[in-house]
Amino acid sequence: MSGATAPSMFSQVNSLQLFVQHMPAAVAMMDTSLRYIMASSRWASDFDLHLLSLKGEAHADYFDDASGFWASTFEHVLEGELLHSEGDPIARSGGETYWIGWEMRPWYGADGQIGGLIMFAEDKTAQKRSEEALRTSEANLRALFNNSIQSFVLLDLNGNVQAVNSVAQTHTQAMFGRAPQVGGSFYDVMPDADATSFRADFERAVDGGTTVHERRYRLGKDEVWYELSKSPVYDQDHAVIGVCFSAVDITDRKQVERERMRYTHVLEQRNQELQDFAYVASHDLQEPLRKIRAFTDLIAEDHGDQLSGEGPYYLERVGEAATRMSRLLSDLLAFSRVATHGRAFEPVDLNKVMVDVLSDLEYRIQETEAEVYVRRLPTVEADPSQMHQLLQNLVSNALKFSPPDQAPRVEVGLAAASQATADMVEVSVRDYGIGFAPKYADRIFSPFRRLHGRNSYPGTGMGLAICRRIVSRHHGTIRAEGVPGEGATFIIALPIVQEIQTNPP
Amino acid sequence: MSNRDPVKILLAEDDPDDQLLTIRALKNSRLANTINVVEDGEELMDYLYRRGKYTDPATAPRPGVILLDLNMPRKDGREALSEIKQDPELRRIPVIVLTTSEAEQDILQTYDLGVNAFVTKPVSFNGLTKAIQVIGDFWFEIVRLPE
Numbered sequence: 001m002s003g004a005t006a007p008s009m010f011s012q013v014n015s016l017q018l019f020v021q022h023m024p025a026a027v028a029m030m031d032t033s034l035r036y037i038m039a040s041s042r043w044a045s046d047f048d049l050h051l052l053s054l055k056g057e058a059h060a061d062y063f064d065d066a067s068g069f070w071a072s073t074f075e076h077v078l079e080g081e082l083l084h085s086e087g088d089p090i091a092r093s094g095g096e097t098y099w100i101g102w103e104m105r106p107w108y109g110a111d112g113q114i115g116g117l118i119m120f121a122e123d124k125t126a127q128k129r130s131e132e133a134l135r136t137s138e139a140n141l142r143a144l145f146n147n148s149i150q151s152f153v154l155l156d157l158n159g160n161v162q163a164v165n166s167v168a169q170t171h172t173q174a175m176f177g178r179a180p181q182v183g184g185s186f187y188d189v190m191p192d193a194d195a196t197s198f199r200a201d202f203e204r205a206v207d208g209g210t211t212v213h214e215r216r217y218r219l220g221k222d223e224v225w226y227e228l229s230k231s232p233v234y235d236q237d238h239a240v241i242g243v244c245f246s247a248v249d250i251t252d253r254k255q256v257e258r259e260r261m262r263y264t265h266v267l268e269q270r271n272q273e274l275q276d277f278a279y280v281a282s283h284d285l286q287e288p289l290r291k292i293r294a295f296t297d298l299i300a301e302d303h304g305d306q307l308s309g310e311g312p313y314y315l316e317r318v319g320e321a322a323t324r325m326s327r328l329l330s331d332l333l334a335f336s337r338v339a340t341h342g343r344a345f346e347p348v349d350l351n352k353v354m355v356d357v358l359s360d361l362e363y364r365i366q367e368t369e370a371e372v373y374v375r376r377l378p379t380v381e382a383d384p385s386q387m388h389q390l391l392q393n394l395v396s397n398a399l400k401f402s403p404p405d406q407a408p409r410v411e412v413g414l415a416a417a418s419q420a421t422a423d424m425v426e427v428s429v430r431d432y433g434i435g436f437a438p439k440y441a442d443r444i445f446s447p448f449r450r451l452h453g454r455n456s457y458p459g460t461g462m463g464l465a466i467c468r469r470i471v472s473r474h475h476g477t478i479r480a481e482g483v484p485g486e487g488a489t490f491i492i493a494l495p496i497v498q499e500i501q502t503n504p505p
Numbered sequence: 506m507s508n509r510d511p512v513k514i515l516l517a518e519d520d521p522d523d524q525l526l527t528i529r530a531l532k533n534s535r536l537a538n539t540i541n542v543v544e545d546g547e548e549l550m551d552y553l554y555r556r557g558k559y560t561d562p563a564t565a566p567r568p569g570v571i572l573l574d575l576n577m578p579r580k581d582g583r584e585a586l587s588e589i590k591q592d593p594e595l596r597r598i599p600v601i602v603l604t605t606s607e608a609e610q611d612i613l614q615t616y617d618l619g620v621n622a623f624v625t626k627p628v629s630f631n632g633l634t635k636a637i638q639v640i641g642d643f644w645f646e647i648v649r650l651p652e
Contacts, residue, residue, distance in 0.1 A: 290628055297527065297630035325626065418613050420535060 031116040034059045046123050066090040077104045077117045087124055099128035151247040159186050173266040205230040205243040225254040278336040285329055292322040309378045331462035338469040343383045343496045350377035357392045368408055370399050375413030381498040386470045393463040394490050402433035415491050430489040436482035510540040515568035517549045519577045523600045534638040546580025553595055570644055571600045589618030597651045
């Protein structure tokens with residue numbers, strides 16, 4: 001190198017280096033032994049090479065090439081080929097793998113020989129990743145689509161099949177004898193009758209509407225129900241580009257629904273029959289009894305003096321039996337009316353109910369010289385007249401079942417050993433009367449069940465059965481605790497708020 | 506009051522036992538008035554309009570009061586009551602429903618139709634006699650009815 005030309009040569013080399021270094025692309029120039037001659041700073045930053053200068057460094061020291069792909073590529077280029085690729089992986093030693101688009105060409109020295117290669121690389125890792133993500137998501141969607149037990153057919157705006165899953169193919173084949181083919185018109189698969197209603201829904205979907213229908217098909221001897229829906233398919237700009245048609249077999253659900261309706265109908269019928277029976281019991285059966293009593297009265301009035309011996313006594317027994325049967329019938333009617341004549345639930349202050357109950361029982365209380373203590377009671381959502389009947393039955397039982405020589409004592413209040421939860425309250429009615437053996441604690445709530453002879457304690461045995469019916473209509477419970485000779489406690493558990501208010505059972 | 510014509514009672518009742526018992530109760534209450542009996546709603550209307558077998562005014566005098574059973578064959582008490590209370594000629598005749606029904610619905614419906622009193626028959630015969638006695642005292646002694 002001569003002194004005169006040296007600065008100019010230097011400056012040429014220097015500016016070329018600068019030009020390469022600041023190129024907004026990853027470019028490297030290597031010699032035939034694949035050592036770097038120069039590289040753009042973008043090359044260093046793209047491949048995470050933190051060196052002041054790559055000059056003289058061996059490419060192989062920084063990049064792995066396990067498969068030998070790059071070695072063979074370099075070889076071809078150094079033999080004079082010009083190569084490029086849209087994407088290949090390149091791995092940094094002990095580091096990341098990049099996905100690059102690249103181009104390589106040999107460079108020639110002044111002697112015309114290949115002096116090395118120039119490699120241009122474009123990092124496509126991010127692009128590759130998003131492509132992979134897209135492929136995964138497509139695969140997932142395809143799996144969902146194909147493995148769904150619901151039929152799916154995707155149609156374009158002309159009704160041509162874009163995609164169809166295997167369930168849809170099986171179903172349509174079974175239904176119409178033809179399976180939809182991708183690219184073919186879906187209308188070709190259906191009979192005309194179905195096509196007409198399908199077209200209407202299809203057009204609504206194209207306008208952005210979704211339709212859902214339940215439809216029954218005959219499949220041989222069987223009946224099959226499908227829920228069919230058509231909804232629009234949108235592109236990114238929210239323009240309708242097709243219609244998604246889906247069908248799900250709801251035959252089982254339909255059968256269950258039908259069964260339920262049948263049972264409901266049967267139940268309603270039974271209830272009606274019960275109500276009719278109650279009316280018959282109250283009216284038609286009462287009628288002959290009334291006459292037995294009336295004519296017994298007339299015999300006594302007109303011919304009483306002609307009866308001799310046991311005659312008047314027998315006549316009295318006839319009248320009494322008729323009276324008792326009449327009472328049984330009215331109580332049976334009251335029992336059946338708990339369910340059929342119940343009123344809607346409303347907040348009921350049991351304190352007020354007790355005031356009314358005591359006023360109704362005032363005569364009995366005075367007559368028996370009873371002491372009735374009422375502690376503060378809660379307000380519950382209930383049928384007011386049934387609450388009255390419930391408490392009246394319990395208090396009047398407490399008054400009734402006490403030894404003849406003893407004034408009854410009755411306590412009404414919140415239950416002492418309460419099993420109540422936050423939603424329930426427990427009210428107890430306690431007496432110190434004759435009590436009962438614990439083994440009868442359940443039986444006393446059965447209709448017509450009595451523990452005592454009619455002569456000692458009168459009654460039809462319906463009072464507690466009515467109580468239990470009232471409590472159960474209010475979604476509560478009633479239980480009894482008794483000790484013979486010491487008394488009985490009746491505990492009613494009632495919900496404070498009723499869940500079903502408008503339509504009590 | 507005693508010199509007044511005894512009130513003629515028309516009893517509409519299909520059941521022969523009840524006819525017997527009601528007539529007997531009326532007699533016990535010393536309401537020995539003229540008592541005519543019809544057995545259903547159709548007969549009742551024939552009687553009041555003097556049709557069919559009731560064309561002779563002597564056998565079918567206009568009643569001063571009608572004791573009406575609700576449940577009767579052919580035309581029941583409710584239908585007959587409704588017709589009576591819609592007829593300007595007949596509506597002034599007091600109608601007392603005498604029934605075994607205690608149903609709230611029956612009570613409301615018959616008062617809506619214009620009944621003058623709704624009485625549920627007491628269960629015992631003595632009770633019935635007492636009730637008839639009270640009805641008699643009220644309608645035939647205390648109340649002034651249109652002539």
